Amino acid sequence: MQENREVVVSVVMGSDSDLPVMEETVKVLEEFSIPHELYLTSAHRTPERTAQFARGATKRGVRVIIVGAGAAAHLAGVIASQTLLPVIGVPIDATSLRGMDALFATVQMPGGIPVATMAIGKAGAKNAALFAVRILALGDADLLKKLHVYIRKMAREVERKHENLKK
Numbered sequence: 001m002q003e004n005r006e007v008v009v010s011v012v013m014g015s016d017s018d019l020p021v022m023e024e025t026v027k028v029l030e031e032f033s034i035p036h037e038l039y040l041t042s043a044h045r046t047p048e049r050t051a052q053f054a055r056g057a058t059k060r061g062v063r064v065i066i067v068g069a070g071a072a073a074h075l076a077g078v079i080a081s082q083t084l085l086p087v088i089g090v091p092i093d094a095t096s097l098r099g100m101d102a103l104f105a106t107v108q109m110p111g112g113i114p115v116a117t118m119a120i121g122k123a124g125a126k127n128a129a130l131f132a133v134r135i136l137a138l139g140d141a142d143l144l145k146k147l148h149v150y151i152r153k154m155a156r157e158v159e160r161k162h163e164n165l166k167k
Contacts, residue, residue: 070094
């Protein structure tokens with residue numbers, strides 16, 4: 001994790017067991033050289049810690065918060081209720097309901113408390129980072145160029161795989 005520059009994206013988890021999924025977020029942020037941090041807190045077990053984190057994020061320079069949580073998955077909504085920063089939720093498969101409980105808890109926010117919700121698991125974690133990149137690129141021409149290169153690279157990869165099918 002990059003620690004020498006001001007943190008721009010905070011990657012928050014409700015449990016250390018969420019790290020294998022949220023590492024996908026970190027990989028993308030590192031690919032784009034976006035300064036980030038990892039933060040562990042719980043909406044239910046450490047509510048005051050969670051509120052303090054959310055309320056102080058803007059002052060610390062954070063511009064986007066990505067939150068991974070499983071089960072009841074109230075963490076993204078609790079954080080969104082305490083900050084004006086964009087919050088992106090990543091539902092994690094942590095129970096016998098295979099992440100559906102986390103998906104519904106993350107996506108079904110009351111009006112006025114927006115949380116952008118991604119897919120369950122690693123694909124959602126990757127897309128959360130890419131969504132954060134898109135948000136940040138609105139005010140950063142260099143980051144926008146990197147995003148265009150990334151998208152072209154994905155397209156070339158599909159074309160390469162197509163050509164391999166013909167062989």
